[in-house]
Amino acid sequence: MYYETDKNDHGLPFNPFKAIVSPRPIGWISTLSKDGIANLAPYSFFNAVGDTPPMVMFSSTGYKDSVANIDETGEFVCNMAGWDLKDQMNTSSASVPRDTSEFELAGLTMAPGRLVKAPRVAHALTALECKHLNTVRMTSLEGEETESYVVFGQVVAVHIDDNIVSNGRVDVTKIKPLARLGYKDYAVIESVFEMGRPAT
Numbered sequence: 330m331y332y333e334t335d336k337n338d339h340g341l342p343f344n345p346f347k348a349i350v351s352p353r354p355i356g357w358i359s360t361l362s363k364d365g366i367a368n369l370a371p372y373s374f375f376n377a378v379g380d381t382p383p384m385v386m387f388s389s390t391g392y393k394d395s396v397a398n399i400d401e402t403g404e405f406v407c408n409m410a411g412w413d414l415k416d417q418m419n420t421s422s423a424s425v426p427r428d429t430s431e432f433e434l435a436g437l438t439m440a441p442g443r444l445v446k447a448p449r450v451a452h453a454l455t456a457l458e459c460k461h462l463n464t465v466r467m468t469s470l471e472g473e474e475t476e477s478y479v480v481f482g483q484v485v486a487v488h489i490d491d492n493i494v495s496n497g498r499v500d501v502t503k504i505k506p507l508a509r510l511g512y513k514d515y516a517v518i519e520s521v522f523e524m525g526r527p528a529t
């Protein structure tokens with residue numbers, strides 16, 4: 330099969346793009362509005378973009394509350410959702426008014442940030458406190474503004490549940506991180522393998 334995206338003539342019932350770019354980690358983004366209302370939502374257009382210093386990004390299709398809060402307050406937290414929090418993560422993706430906190434909706438406890446005012450998900454096994462670098466509204470090849478707003482942040486503090494550290498390493502199999510695939514599909518990482526790079 331071959332198709333060109335300006336025609337999207339793949340002939341499939343659903344666009345396969347997100348199934349191809351998978352698995353995608355899920356950044357479970359918590360923020361505070363300027364009025365102090367906590368917000369939480371999952372974003373799978375999410376990744377690290379550098380490690381010196383550590384930096385992350387997520388992309389919002391439309392100018393959603395998470396982006397608005399970050400543009401206003403300059404802070405956010407990326408909580409990482411593992412298998413045990415999958416239902417709460419999903420519940421927090423509901424479209425609710427900006428003055429409704431998804432923490433409450435999903436029955437999640439907030440824990441305070443140390444270097445940012447935004448709260449984190451208390452039971453998330455890892456969380457990255459971030460300061461906003463910039464938000465880029467992407468422009469297409471045709472020079473048109475798209476609805477993709479990409480938020481970049483620098484990680485200033487890291488929370489790790491001590492129970493997932495074994496032999497000095499974060500044991501990902503204890504996190505069982507969720508990853509987003511295409512359609513309504515998810516994956517969960519339960520096993521890992523090691524492979525060194527070729528010696529130079």
Ligand SMILES: Cc1cc2nc3c(=O)[nH]c(=O)nc-3n(C[C@H](O)[C@H](O)[C@H](O)COP(=O)(O)O)c2cc1C
Pocket residue numbers: 355368369370371372373374375388389390391393394395396418419421422423424425509
């Ligand atoms: C697993 C998962 C991943 C998602 N990824 C994205 C994403 O990358 N970009 C996006 O705009 N919406 C994404 N959504 C939908 C948002 O979570 C949803 O629109 C949410 O209401 C946005 O909340 P906010 O307005 O409080 O930021 C995702 C939903 C789920 C369940």
